[in-house]
Amino acid sequence: MKLLRVIQERTFTAVGGTEEKSVDVRLISATNKDLENEVIHGRFREDLFFRLNVIHIAMPPLREREGDLALLSQHFLEKYSRDLGKNVKKISAYAMDILKQYSFPGNVRELEKHH
Numbered sequence: 001m002k003l004l005r006v007i008q009e010r011t012f013t014a015v016g017g018t019e020e021k022s023v024d025v026r027l028i029s030a031t032n033k034d035l036e037n038e039v040i041h042g043r044f045r046e047d048l049f050f051r052l053n054v055i056h057i058a059m060p061p062l063r064e065r066e067g068d069l070a071l072l073s074q075h076f077l078e079k080y081s082r083d084l085g086k087n088v089k090k091i092s093a094y095a096m097d098i099l100k101q102y103s104f105p106g107n108v109r110e111l112e113k114h115h
Contacts, residue, residue, distance in 0.1 A: 010024060011023065032107070061104065062107045066100060069099060099111075
């Protein structure tokens with residue numbers, strides 16, 4: 001309810017504050033839920049859905065983006081190799097085959113979590 005008010009009215013009062021502040025914001029939000037279906041079943045506010053659903057960008061799950069999987073895997077390998085002081089440069093073909101077979105229900109966060 002409070003988020004909807006900020007989006008509609010472009011104002012808010014900080015917690016513990018008394019002064020109303022004006023804002024000009026754009027929101028980018030993501031979910032793995034079908035929000036239209038959630039609205040139909042009464043599990044998501046219809047008015048908030050229509051305020052958020054100005055531009056809809058469908059992003060296929062990671063399991064359908066093989067090229068992204070390879071790039072993201074390499075990125076996380078380099079990041080954690082550096083963070084942990086290791087000298088690992090490449091993901092083996094065997095390891096990449098295993099990653100390609102996994103469904104990644106948690107998408108990118110799940111890929112990073114299983115570093």
